[in-house]
Amino acid sequence: MAAGVYLHIPFCKSRCSYCDFATDVYRDPAGVERYVDALCREIECGNTSGSECAPSIAGQTGTLPTGRVTASVNTVYFGGGTPSLLRPEKVDRILASVNSVFSVAERAEVTMEMNPATVTAETLAAYREMGINRASFGVQTFNDRDLKLLARGHDANDARTTFKLLRDAGFDNISFDLIAGLPGQTLDDWKRNLEEAAAMQPEHLSLYLLEIHEGTPLAEQVRSGRRTPIDDEIAAEMYEVMLDRLAEAGYEQYEISNFCKPGFESRHNTKYWRLEPVFGFGVSAHSFDGKERYANDRDTAKYVEMIESKGTAEVFREEIDLGSEFAFLGLRLNEGIDIGEYENRFGTDIARSSEDLEDKGLVEIAAGRLRLTRRGMLFSNEVFQAFI
Numbered sequence: 318m319a320a321g322v323y324l325h326i327p328f329c330k331s332r333c334s335y336c337d338f339a340t341d342v343y344r345d346p347a348g349v350e351r352y353v354d355a356l357c358r359e360i361e362c363g364n365t366s367g368s369e370c371a372p373s374i375a376g377q378t379g380t381l382p383t384g385r386v387t388a389s390v391n392t393v394y395f396g397g398g399t400p401s402l403l404r405p406e407k408v409d410r411i412l413a414s415v416n417s418v419f420s421v422a423e424r425a426e427v428t429m430e431m432n433p434a435t436v437t438a439e440t441l442a443a444y445r446e447m448g449i450n451r452a453s454f455g456v457q458t459f460n461d462r463d464l465k466l467l468a469r470g471h472d473a474n475d476a477r478t479t480f481k482l483l484r485d486a487g488f489d490n491i492s493f494d495l496i497a498g499l500p501g502q503t504l505d506d507w508k509r510n511l512e513e514a515a516a517m518q519p520e521h522l523s524l525y526l527l528e529i530h531e532g533t534p535l536a537e538q539v540r541s542g543r544r545t546p547i548d549d550e551i552a553a554e555m556y557e558v559m560l561d562r563l564a565e566a567g568y569e570q571y572e573i574s575n576f577c578k579p580g581f582e583s584r585h586n587t588k589y590w591r592l593e594p595v596f597g598f599g600v601s602a603h604s605f606d607g608k609e610r611y612a613n614d615r616d617t618a619k620y621v622e623m624i625e626s627k628g629t630a631e632v633f634r635e636e637i638d639l640g641s642e643f644a645f646l647g648l649r650l651n652e653g654i655d656i657g658e659y660e661n662r663f664g665t666d667i668a669r670s671s672e673d674l675e676d677k678g679l680v681e682i683a684a685g686r687l688r689l690t691r692r693g694m695l696f697s698n699e700v701f702q703a704f705i
């Protein structure tokens with residue numbers, strides 16, 4: 318089983334009103350340079366196994382010509398933040414670090430998150446040239462009023478123009494991120510977003526319901542009464558409309574929030590849902606090595622200092638309950654869980670322990686697999702709680 322590599326780039330042009338990710342405003346080139354140095358150092362000398370550069374996943378190790386023990390990797394993902402703010406030379410340097418430690422498959426999926434109005438034809442051509450073959454594009458909404466509410470720092474036309482630039486540069490695997498359930502958003506607004514996205518025909522769509530996180534400007538606006546969150550019934554209706562409209566437009570749903578043209582599932586994100594190993598690098602990055610999860614510090618300055626002084630910024634590590642995580646992550650996928658395989662691996666009859674959920678119409682069994690029903694997707698938290 319090949320692993321994935323996640324690289325966190327914590328810089329954005331400005332701060333969106335709903336964002337609680339580990340990200341800073343991109344304004345200090347020397348700070349960015351220092352961060353990239355630290356990131357490369359972490360990759361090259363870092364914490365893939367908590368100590369030396371030696372991933373410890375049984376059955377997938379090999380030896381590079383350098384003599385270093387390495388893991389096979391078939392997905393690389395630049396997330397953030399806004400990785401597309403990085404100059405191509407920096408991206409190239411980070412990829413060189415990844416290649417120096419991991420054995421990256423020739424046909425690896427290499428994704429970069431990109432935001433509207435952060436790239437040019439030249440930077441995109443350079444990214445393509447160095448092997449970035451998938452763009453995860455932060456559209457969020459085509460409604461300018463809602464983009465202002467979210468303080469996205471771009472308008473809908475920027476998204477349309479950047480999408481054309483991506484296509485012109487040869488990106489033939491593009492994913493859109495869209496957010497539903499914005500304060501003041503109507504069902505018709507949401508339908509218009511779906512129509513425009515479907516007309517543009519990206520290969521993949523990730524559609525999320527807005528979550529209002531404590532400590533963000535949007536949470537403050539809601540608390541002060543300046544914004545009113547939409548009610549649960551409208552949110553549920555938005556979800557149902559989305560399932561129907563995207564199916565009509567030729568998209569397959571393969572995960573609760575993810576849709577694609579046949580063959581364009583996100584190979585990287587699927588690793589998380591199938592509980593496959595992913596090594597994360599950078600501030601706040603999380604890793605899973607097949608047995609344990611571990612995570613880096615969430616503060617960029619502290620992350621850099623820790624890497625510079627001791628080569629690791631790990632602040633958290635725990636062994637996970639594999640059976641429980643395999644169940645609730647696997648149920649996110651439309652393919653669900655193979656009941657026989659689950660019993661072989663974890664010694665539990667998951668069909669039997671899901672009888673209550675089945676009676677409530679939240680899960681169903683078909684062809685030896687346990688999966689969420691459409692109702693179960695709407696109330697997925699209730700289902701997942703049953704496995705935690």
Ligand code: SF4
Nearest residue numbers: 329332333336397398
């Ligand atoms: S672009 Fe993304 S990561 Fe950056 S501030 Fe906005 S939501 Fe957060």
